[in-house]
Structures are given as C-alpha cells and as structure tokens.
Amino acid sequence: MEIQQEIAGYVAAFSLRNVSEEIRECALRAFTDTVAAILLGAAMEQVQDVAKALDVKIKNSEKLTEPAEKAGFVKAAEGIGETGAVKDRTPTVLGYGHCQAVLTDAVLLNAVSAHSCEYNDLFYGLPGHPSAVLAPVVLGLGERLHKSGYEVLEAYICGFEVLGRINEALMPEHHIRGFHSTSTAGIIGAAMAAGKLLGMTDEELINTCSMACTFACGLRGNFGYTGNSLHVGNAAANGLRAALYVRSGIRAPKDLLDRPDGYIAAFAGNREKLGRLAGLLGKVSVFETPGLLLKKYPTCFSTYQAIEAARQFVREHPIRAEDIEQMECLTSPNHYMSLPSLWPGSIYEQRFCIPFCICWVLAGGRLSAAEFSKAHYEDARLYPFRAKLRYGEETAQRGDKGFGSTLLRVWGKAGQMWEYRTFPNPCERVEGWSEAALREKFDACCNAFFQEAELDRLWDSCRSLTKIEDIAKWLHEYFKGR
Numbered sequence: 001m002e003i004q005q006e007i008a009g010y011v012a013a014f015s016l017r018n019v020s021e022e023i024r025e026c027a028l029r030a031f032t033d034t035v036a037a038i039l040l041g042a043a044m045e046q047v048q049d050v051a052k053a054l055d056v057k058i059k060n061s062e063k064l065t066e067p068a069e070k071a072g073f074v075k076a077a078e079g080i081g082e083t084g085a086v087k088d089r090t091p092t093v094l095g096y097g098h099c100q101a102v103l104t105d106a107v108l109l110n111a112v113s114a115h116s117c118e119y120n121d122l123f124y125g126l127p128g129h130p131s132a133v134l135a136p137v138v139l140g141l142g143e144r145l146h147k148s149g150y151e152v153l154e155a156y157i158c159g160f161e162v163l164g165r166i167n168e169a170l171m172p173e174h175h176i177r178g179f180h181s182t183s184t185a186g187i188i189g190a191a192m193a194a195g196k197l198l199g200m201t202d203e204e205l206i207n208t209c210s211m212a213c214t215f216a217c218g219l220r221g222n223f224g225y226t227g228n229s230l231h232v233g234n235a236a237a238n239g240l241r242a243a244l245y246v247r248s249g250i251r252a253p254k255d256l257l258d259r260p261d262g263y264i265a266a267f268a269g270n271r272e273k274l275g276r277l278a279g280l281l282g283k284v285s286v287f288e289t290p291g292l293l294l295k296k297y298p299t300c301f302s303t304y305q306a307i308e309a310a311r312q313f314v315r316e317h318p319i320r321a322e323d324i325e326q327m328e329c330l331t332s333p334n335h336y337m338s339l340p341s342l343w344p345g346s347i348y349e350q351r352f353c354i355p356f357c358i359c360w361v362l363a364g365g366r367l368s369a370a371e372f373s374k375a376h377y378e379d380a381r382l383y384p385f386r387a388k389l390r391y392g393e394e395t396a397q398r399g400d401k402g403f404g405s406t407l408l409r410v411w412g413k414a415g416q417m418w419e420y421r422t423f424p425n426p427c428e429r430v431e432g433w434s435e436a437a438l439r440e441k442f443d444a445c446c447n448a449f450f451q452e453a454e455l456d457r458l459w460d461s462c463r464s465l466t467k468i469e470d471i472a473k474w475l476h477e478y479f480k481g482r
Contacts, residue, residue: 003258003271003278007162008205010281011192014161016154016466018282024466026287026430027157029438030121032462033294033430034114034131035094036445040298040369041116042095043448046226046348050112050233051093056101058093058109091140092475095449103140104237104244110136111236112229115182117369118351119298119445124291124429125402127175127338128167133186133235134159134193141197141240142471149468155196163189164286169274170267175220176337177268183218183231184267188257190239198243210252211242213263223300223338224352292430296441298369299351302335305406306354309420310361313410317418321362321384325411328390329358332404336393343386344377353377358408359385369444399423454478 016024041047051058091106093099094113099106114120114132122129134156142152167185174181191212195205215238218231246252256262258271265271286292297307306329331339331354344350350357350372357367363381365371398404403424410418426432443455450458458478461468468474 003275004206004209004255005202006278007192007209007257007281008202010278011158011162011196011205012200012202014154014158014196014282016150016157019157019285022431023157023285023287024153026292027153027160028463028465029430029433030131030292030294031135031153031156031465032442032459033438034120034135035458035462036442037115037117037120037132038094038110038113038136039449040119040445041113041229042093044113044116046116046229047109047113049226050230051099051109054101054105054108056093056099056105056109058096058099089144092143092479094479103144104240107136107140107240108233108237110140112233115232116226116229117298117372118300119295119369121292121294121430122301123164123167123286124293124426125424126168126171126290127181128164128185129182129232130160130163130167130186130189130292131156132232133182133190133239134163136236137190137193137240138197139471139475141194143475144472145197146470146472147197149465149471149474151197152468152471153465155193158196159189159193161281161286162192164290165277165281166274168290169264169277170269172334173268173270175334178220179267180218180220180222180228180231183235184216186232186235187216187239187242188212190236191242192239194240194243195246198247200243200247204246206254207246207251208243210254210256211246211250212239213256214252215239215242216263216267220338224341224344224346224349226346226348228348287430293424293428294430294433294438294441296428297367298372299357299367300339302331302339302403303352303354303357305335305403305422305424306331306408307357307361307367308422308425309406309408310358312420312422313408313418314361317410319412321388323413324385324388325413326388326390327358327385327411328409329354329406330392330394330397330409331406332397332399333393333395334398334403335406342391347372347374347377350377354406355386355389355391356382358389397421 091103093106093109120129120132138152138155163185166188167181170181191208195208222228258264339352339354341353342355344353344356356377359382362385405421405423408420
C-alpha cells in the first residue's frame with residue numbers, strides 16, 4: 001500500500017508550475033503528434049468497425065467533406081452560446097465531430113484511432129505507447145469538465161510519469177510472458193490522469209489505482225491483428241471508468257497494485273523495482289529517462305531497424321532483385337517475439353511484418369501511410385525479393401537491454417556481401433526532432449481534414465495548448481463547428 005500512497009500523493013500534489021520548460025516542450029510535441037495520429041487513424045476500417053460494435057453512428061470515410069447535418073449520421077451541434085460557452089454535451093470523436101456516443105466510448109474511439117496506423121509515440125528503448133492512451137482521456141474528460149489547456153497538459157504529463165514508471169517496472173518479463181504493456185500499464189496512467197482532472201483526494205486516487213489494476217488486460221499475441229488497437233482503446237476508456245466508478249462510490253482494495261496476489265505479481269513485474277521507480281516521481285522525468293520516441297514510419301517500432309538497414313543498402317547499392325543471390329535478416333529476440341510473421345495476410349498486418357517492410361523498401365516503396373493496402377503486399381515487384389529473404393532471430397542481436405539490434409546481410413551474384421547492423425536511433429527521441437520535421441508529419445496526417453490555413457491555425461493552437469481557456473470550446477471550433 002505504501003507504493004500506491006506514494007503514487008497517489010504524487011498525483012494529488014503534481015503541478016505544471018514545477019515542470020521544467022524542457023519537459024513541457026517535450027510533452028507539447030508528443031501531445032501535438034498524437035492529435036495528428038488520431039486524425040490519420042480516424043479513417044481506418046477498424047475504427048469504423050469498433051464504432052459499429054458500440055452502436056456509435058459516425059460518418060463514412062469521406063468525413064468532413066460535407067456539412068454534418070447533411071451526412072445523416074452525426075448529431076448536429078447546438079453551437080456556442082452568447083457567453084462563449086459550449087452548450088452541447090456530446091463528446092468529440094476527432095475526425096467525426098458530434099457522434100451520438102457516451103464519453104467513455106468517444107475516448108475509446110479516439111484511442112483506437114491513435115493506434116490504428118502505428119504512427120504514435122513509444123518509450124525510447126522499451127515497449128509501450130503512452131500518448132495514444134493518455135491524450136484521448138485528458139481531451140475527453142477535459143471537454144466534459146470544461147478544463148483549460150493548461151489543466152489538460154498538467155493531467156497528461158502527470159499520467160505520463162506514472163504510466164512510464166509502471167511500464168518500466170513490468171519489463172522485461174512482462175513482455176516476454178506475452179503481455180502488452182501499452183494496455184496493462186496504460187490503464188493505470190489513464191486512471192491517474194483522469195483522477196487529476198477530477199481533483200481527486202489521495203484516498204480516491206489510491207482506490208482509482210486499484211480499480212484500474214483489476215481492469216488491466218492486453219496480450220502481445222494480438223500484434224498484427226486489428227484487435228491490437230482495442231488494447232489502447234480499452235486502456236483509455238477503462239482507466240477513465242475506474243476514476244468515474246470511484247468518484248461514484250465504488251471501492252477496491254487499497255493495495256491491489258503491489259500486494260502478493262495483486263497487479264505487479266500477476267503481470268510478472270518487480271515490486272522492489274517499482275518501489276525504486278516510484279521514488280523517482282517528481283525527481284527524474286520519464287521524458288528524460290527512458291525518454292520518448294516519435295515515429296517516422298507508420299509501422300510497429302520493431303520493424304524500424306530492418307527498414308533502416310534496407311534503406312541504407314538501397315542508398316549505397318541500388319541493384320536489381322535479379323542481381324541478388326540471397327538475403328538474411330536476423331533480429332533480436334525482443335523484436336522477433338513481437339513480429340514472427342513471414343508475410344502479411346491482411347492490410348493491418350503489413351505494419352507488423354519485417355520481411356514485407358524490407359522487400360517494400362528494396363522495391364522502391366516509401367512506407368508512407370498511403371502505402372498500406374492489399375494491392376501493396378500482393379505487389380508482384382516484391383516476390384523476387386521475398387523469395388530470396390530468410391528471416392529469423394539471433395541471440396547476438398539482443399543487446400544489453402531494450403529492443404536490441406537488427407542485422408541485414410545481402411549476397412550478390414557476383415560474390416559480393418553487404419552487411420548492415422542497425423540500432424534504435426536516439427535522434428528520433430521527441431526532443432531530437434526539428435520543428436520542420438514535426439510539422440511535416442503533422443501536415444501529412446491532418447491534410448485530409450484541413451486546408452492549409454486551417455492546418456496552420458490547428459498546429460499553432462496545439463503547440464500553444466496552455467493558452468487555451470476551455471478545451472471544449474477549442475474542440476468545438478476545430479472538430480465540431482465545421
């Protein structure tokens with residue numbers, strides 16, 4: 001119970017005033033990047049499938065190309081009153097405006113969207129996608145409570161810090177056992193972020209943490225299947241539900257996080273390690289250690305090193321498939337246990353298949369968001385490369401910790417042999433991205449919804465989140481009042 005008390009005390013006392021400008025900037029960058037990822041993912045088929053299952057009426061993939069009232073599916077906005085306050089209570093699903101959904105379903109859909117293209121951030125050197133879980137929660141609850149952008153960012157960073165330390169305490173055994181920490185650790189971060197926005201007491205936060213622990217779930221075996229996006233959606237929605245249940249009077253054991261038959265033990269975490277990590281809260285930010293990585297490809301991060309090796313080979317030796325005798329890709333056990341697929345059998349699985357990504361790069365593909373379709377993984381140009389590629393794992397690529405490395409070897413028919421070994425790139429940490437690169441990715445994700453002038457305004461407002469007086473009014477302006 002002492003660890004839960006420490007976490008609850010940290011959350012209750014957390015103030016954005018005590019956060020350095022450097023950490024605020026990292027958080028604003030990650031938050032802005034996540035808004036873009038949600039908008040890109042909103043058009044994905046799995047989002048519409050989830051909406052159908054929830055009986056949430058959303059528009060079709062043409063979204064926002066005609067007035068909401070004419071679409072027939074979306075509840076018309078009640079508008080903004082004379083005082084500037086938003087009058088309606090309908091939660092926002094980004095990319096769809098006013099959907100007839102309850103708050104937790106809207107949060108779930110936004111979180112599914114954030115993860116559906118695999119373009120969302122993750123911890124540097126560790127599994128776990130924090131912002132896809134947290135941003136939908138603080139936006140959705142912030143909208144309902146008419147919180148300011150300052151308060152939304154405060155709750156986001158607070159939840160981020162807790163989520164990161166829980167995630168780290170679970171590794172590596174948690175991932176090896178087959179759990180997906182984005183979901184299992186994410187739900188606790190989401191619950192704490194929601195509790196912060198609700199102004200919970202220490203006692204309520206302790207109960208909320210336990211409630212989130214008992215709802216935690218998510219298996220790594222879902223990677224490559226559209227159910228994977230639901231891990232993120234469920235973590236966000238159930239984290240919020242945990243806080244709302246406690247606020248309504250439901251209670252859970254006060255030590256469920258670290259008791260012998262509790263969360264940490266059940267999910268193969270380390271209680272002593274968690275105790276040490278909880279002691280870092282308020283002292284060392286998760287944005288500093290382990291850090292946060294922004295994604296430059298809309299694929300699972302475990303494909304990245306193979307992609308980089310293939311790109312390096314193409315830059316240096318642009319030879320044809322018929323000039324290659326054979327190829328070999330050996331990746332770390334950490335990557336391989338997540339991505340064992342030899343070839344995708346669906347559009348979504350492309351994002352989780354190292355052989356496909358290598359062959360697509362060698363065939364001249366760019367791996368942009370538009371290049372994931374059945375036509376692409378059945379492209380005849382890929383078959384000559386695919387036939388010559390052997391893919392597997394190798395202990396030597398494991399490394400000391402984290403993801404490890406990936407090795408690509410190519411043998412030419414003239415007797416040549418090229419070898420490329422690649423590692424996670426620290427330049428891809430959130431603080432390492434240039435403003436221009438961040439904006440380029442943002443525009444590419446959002447340009448289906450906004451004209452250039454609107455994109456400029458949306459970008460500026462996301463980057464100035466703390467100046468927004470009412471997040472509900474902001475969401476209405478950009479995502480409902482069109």
